[in-house]
Amino acid sequence: MAASSGLHTKGKRIAPVLAGYSAIPIKFSKKSQSHHFLYVKEHRVREELDPTRPQDRTLFILNVPPYCTKKCLSALFSRHCAIESVELQEKPGPEEKVEIARAQSKFFSLKTVPGFRVAYIVFKSQEGAQTIKSLKPREPLVISTKTCPTKTGIKKWISDYATTLVNPGELQMEVDAFMQNHDKRIAEEEKKAEEEEGVPDEEGWVKVTRKGRRPGIPRTEAANLRTLEREKKKRxxxxxxxxxxxxxxxxxxxxxxxxxxxxxxxxxxxxxxxxxxxxxxx
CATH class of the missing domain: 1.20.5 (Single alpha-helices involved in coiled-coils or other helix-helix interfaces)
Structure with a gap:
């Protein structure tokens, strides 16, 4: 997906027509002389298929440039109406499922997808989606402002490099917290399995878990030696x-x-x- 060149009439740039979409002109900064267009339309998917994006309050946006982050989009459209959430994805479709621990992690998060992307913006009210859809600014909206600057060039390289440096103490704390949550979840699952074991369900079936199996017979020393010999020959x-x-x-x-x-x-x-x-x- 790439930025469209647009048409020119008497020095003004006109957005190419895209059926079903409204065009909103944007540019990187006030000094930028060129701009391109975001294409906006209402998100129309049944709520049972996409419950996190209500139809009447969600807008789908095409042609989001690589330098435009979630923070930039939120700042860009929150001037007109309150925003509940912003999502950036590589391609249209259901919400990209990411493990909660990984999504919240500072060290194990997914890498940013390069190139142009799509966005889903959920507003707090129905009027917000309609306002942005019918928005026709005289001048292109500015992405990088003083209140919400976008890093480029050397500053961006330095920032990207700084994010690769890991603090051992913080990493250890995050790993310990993850392992505690993991152990807690495993203990809860085992407790639940013990409670459910031996209790018949509505149809009379009894759930049998691994713990309900007969304990295995311990190996003799000769059996252990034979196993070691087989592994050694295989290796x-x-x-x-x-x-x-x-x-x-x-x-x-x-x-x-x-x-x-x-x-x-x-x-x-x-x-x-x-x-x-x-x-x-x-």
């Missing part, structure tokens, strides 16, 4: 044998250890057979 098949010098040395060392182990086992067998008078070398 050895994936590796390049004797590819490196240290692998060659280790394979020799293991071979010698196996021979010594076999020798000791044979000595014990021979001693046992002698004690039982079963050893006949010839």
């Amino acid at each position: 050895a098949r994936k590796e390049l044998l004797n590819f490196y010098a240290w692998q060659h040395r280790e394979s020799k060392r293991e071979h010698i250890a196996q021979l010594r182990k076999k020798f000791e086992e044979d000595k014990q067998k021979i001693a046992l057979m002698r004690a039982q008078r079963k050893f006949r070398p010839y």
